Amino acid sequence: MTVVDTPTSERDPVNPFKSTERGGKVDPIFRWVLRSSGVLVLAILALMVLRTTWAAWPVFASEGLDFFTGTLWSVGPSRSEVTGTYGAWPFIYGTLVSSALAIIIALPLAICTALYLTQLAPPRIARPGSYLVEMLASVPSIIFGLWGLLWFLPNVLRPVMNFLEDTLGQSFPPFSILFEGPVFGVSYFAAGVVLAIMILPIITAICREVFMLAPEGEKQAAYGLGATRWEVIRKVVLARSVPGVVGGTMLGLGRALGETVAVAMLIGASQRVGTSLLFPGDSMAAVIFNTFADGAPEAIWALFAIGVTLFFITMIVNILARLLVWRIGRITGDATV
Amino acid sequence: MPASHEDVFVIDDLSVRYSGRDALRNVSMVIPAGGITALIGPSGCGKSTLLRCLNRMNDLIRGCAVEGSLFYHGEDLYASDVDPVEVRRRIGMVFQRPNPFKDTIYSNVSFGPRLNGMKKGPELDEVVEKSLRRAVLWDEVKDQLTKNAFALSGGQQQRLCIARALATDPDVVLMDEPCSALDPIATMRIEDLMRELSTRYTIIVVTHNMQQAARVSDRTAFFSVSGGADDGGDPAGELVEFDETVTIFSNANDSRTEAYVTGRFG
Numbered sequence: 001m002t003v004v005d006t007p008t009s010e011r012d013p014v015n016p017f018k019s020t021e022r023g024g025k026v027d028p029i030f031r032w033v034l035r036s037s038g039v040l041v042l043a044i045l046a047l048m049v050l051r052t053t054w055a056a057w058p059v060f061a062s063e064g065l066d067f068f069t070g071t072l073w074s075v076g077p078s079r080s081e082v083t084g085t086y087g088a089w090p091f092i093y094g095t096l097v098s099s100a101l102a103i104i105i106a107l108p109l110a111i112c113t114a115l116y117l118t119q120l121a122p123p124r125i126a127r128p129g130s131y132l133v134e135m136l137a138s139v140p141s142i143i144f145g146l147w148g149l150l151w152f153l154p155n156v157l158r159p160v161m162n163f164l165e166d167t168l169g170q171s172f173p174p175f176s177i178l179f180e181g182p183v184f185g186v187s188y189f190a191a192g193v194v195l196a197i198m199i200l201p202i203i204t205a206i207c208r209e210v211f212m213l214a215p216e217g218e219k220q221a222a223y224g225l226g227a228t229r230w231e232v233i234r235k236v237v238l239a240r241s242v243p244g245v246v247g248g249t250m251l252g253l254g255r256a257l258g259e260t261v262a263v264a265m266l267i268g269a270s271q272r273v274g275t276s277l278l279f280p281g282d283s284m285a286a287v288i289f290n291t292f293a294d295g296a297p298e299a300i301w302a303l304f305a306i307g308v309t310l311f312f313i314t315m316i317v318n319i320l321a322r323l324l325v326w327r328i329g330r331i332t333g334d335a336t337v
Numbered sequence: 338m339p340a341s342h343e344d345v346f347v348i349d350d351l352s353v354r355y356s357g358r359d360a361l362r363n364v365s366m367v368i369p370a371g372g373i374t375a376l377i378g379p380s381g382c383g384k385s386t387l388l389r390c391l392n393r394m395n396d397l398i399r400g401c402a403v404e405g406s407l408f409y410h411g412e413d414l415y416a417s418d419v420d421p422v423e424v425r426r427r428i429g430m431v432f433q434r435p436n437p438f439k440d441t442i443y444s445n446v447s448f449g450p451r452l453n454g455m456k457k458g459p460e461l462d463e464v465v466e467k468s469l470r471r472a473v474l475w476d477e478v479k480d481q482l483t484k485n486a487f488a489l490s491g492g493q494q495q496r497l498c499i500a501r502a503l504a505t506d507p508d509v510v511l512m513d514e515p516c517s518a519l520d521p522i523a524t525m526r527i528e529d530l531m532r533e534l535s536t537r538y539t540i541i542v543v544t545h546n547m548q549q550a551a552r553v554s555d556r557t558a559f560f561s562v563s564g565g566a567d568d569g570g571d572p573a574g575e576l577v578e579f580d581e582t583v584t585i586f587s588n589a590n591d592s593r594t595e596a597y598v599t600g601r602f603g
Contacts, residue, residue: 122399217436221498223397225449225505226426235448240439 049311056305058082058298067305068092073271075291075299086302088309090273094188094281095310098263099256101192101277106200107249111238113200114207119233130208137201145262148194149186153266157190158183161278169278180276186268189277194266195259199252206248210241243325250321257314260285284310345370345509345539346391347408353386356400359564359573360386363405366558366579370508373531373540375550375582378560378597383574384543387560388511391541392428393421409509426453429502429510429538434518435494437486437501442469442478445486445497449505464504471537472500473530492523496530503538510534512542516549528553547598550582557585559594 060067062082070087077083113133117126161183169179214237222232238245268280269290282290288303295303346368353361361383368374376384389395390403393414407414414424426449437445446465447455455461465482469475474496478489486497495515502510512531516524531540531553544550550557558579562572578585578594589595 215436215439217432217434218438220394220432221436221438221501222448224392224394224425224430224432225452225501226422226424227452228422231452236438 049308052304052311053308056301056308059086059302059305060308063087063305068309071273073287073302075295075302077296077298079297082298082301084298084302086305088284088302088306090271091282091284091287091306092309092313093273094191094267094283095257095285095313097188097277097281098191098195098267098283099253101188102195102199102256103249103253105193105196106203106252107245109196110200110203110207110248110252111245113204114211115233115237117204117208118211119229119237130205133201133204133208135201136197137205139198141198141259141262144194144198145265148190148262149265152194153185153190157193158185161185161187161189164189165278169276177275178277181278183278184268184280186266186280187278188267188274188281191263191267191283192277194262195256198259198262199255202255203248203252206251207241207245210244210248211237213244214240242328246321246325246328250318253317254314257317258285258310260289264289343370343410344368345410346541347411348387349406349408351387351390351403351405351407353383353390353395354402354404355398359571361574362564364576366576368539368541368556370539371535372555373535373542373553375554375557376541376543376560377545377547377550377557378574378577379562380545381572381574382560382562384558384560385513386574388513388541388543391509391511392430393419393424394430396421426505427507427509429505429507431495431498431502431510431512431515433514435491435498437489437494437497439485439487441483442486442489442497443482446500446504448501453505468500468504469497471503471534472496473526473533474500490523492519492526495519495523495527499527499530499534503534507538509539509541512540514543514545517545524549547586547600551586551598554582556580557582559585559589559591559597561593561597 059082063070063086067086067088069089070085071089072085072087073090074085117129117133121129164179165181165183167179168175169181170176218236218240219232222236227235263283264286267283267286269282269286270280271282272279274281284306288306292300292303344367346366348364348366348368351361351364352359364383364387376388378384386395390407391409391414395401395403403415409424409428413419438448443465446468447457447461450461450464451457455464466475466479469478474493477493478484478497486494489497495518499510499515515531516527519527528549531542534540535555542550542554556579559577560574561577563575564572578589578591580590584590585594586598589598
């Protein structure tokens, strides 16, 4: 009578350890539910990639590598064959440039904000501050687009761009090229800055989590040896957080690469590859969004091809990030002095 | 080296409060140079709090307020123009859990000197070797200075932490229950090391292990909790008695000390 789980009546009188309803049947069902959920997600992903690639195939087949390097995007009217010219480089370039700009602006800001929230701010500021940051993440991107286009661009970005053009734009390469005028307004720069604001919360939130996990023992040890607050942050908190920060940055970059509406509103929908950040351009997601509604079938195939390319760029970025984290882990794991 | 007769710490009417709640009340004691001073007492008696006042580690705790005065070689550590960072550079500290940096053994030991501006080179190598020798760890790690400190055993890690504290050349080493996370053999080695270091450094150790205090220390301060609810006040730690360790353990003045060291209380 010591085992309370199984009523004595159900127990096999010969073998008290015989499998029962509880362990024998429910566990396999539970395992089966979990396993099928996992398989389902992978299956959906695989089907999506296959279906998209299949739909894009005529364009890939007709353009070959020129699809990635060509700079002319001239849409044809055909329903059955590829008659236009599809060079997606201006869009690939726009996506990469605006996302890179977003990361360059957002990452330092996010790290500083997260350091403030975790290392400096008193609890009565740190807690609401963290909530606010996370709230920013839930603002829909159309709002960012509208606000960016109608208020932020004319009131803040345009003066900033004018200033950059007047100063850096008049200096020397590479700045004289990157900030060459004239200032149009909608541009890689405008899209990049608004993207930076959009990805700031996710990077900040992850950095905050990572910094909070910085080993308290090592922080105490550093303080005990006479490290200043900044030295503790640099040599313990930041040094231990590199993999996490890289991970957070990649999540932000993933969002920036795929962000559609806000970028479509701010980047300028120009199919030229602009050497200056102040010139209008276009991004991969934005061109899909702007042209899918009135495209002939062959144009839709081409948009699918852009979609596949975007997917693979995101994947490559993620793989590179993982390699980077792995490398850093090896360096800090058994560093040589 | 015989202990000099200079007093290292002169503590005068020191009280510590955490967010308005008393943790330690009206402590006055003089800690002379050299030897080992043990701080013992039941949980919540404020012994760790006092230890963390000695190098101003308490400043890192939000809401911690210190009253009274605390002199280190005649300098008021709580004077308004004192930088706690400078205090911590001069007074070494070893913590309850071994807390090496997740880095090489060499980097661990050289952390303090590098903070103080010493560049990599033969001079730094020498400091690292000397510190590891003093912590009786050199022979075990001399061929693996570039190995990660996390690969060491718990006892070795704690000796590494001691070496790291010695590398900044302090004259005082504070130890906050340095053996409580270690097995008996590692504990014994740390205790031997403490005895050895006490000829050169002033060691102040917090321990909840009375046998340890009796074994290693020259002087013992017994703290207790007073002013509980039955007195109608907030409980807070206070210093009951501070004397030669032999006296505390065999012939205590205060009946509470005797009750504690003989195991009848706490």
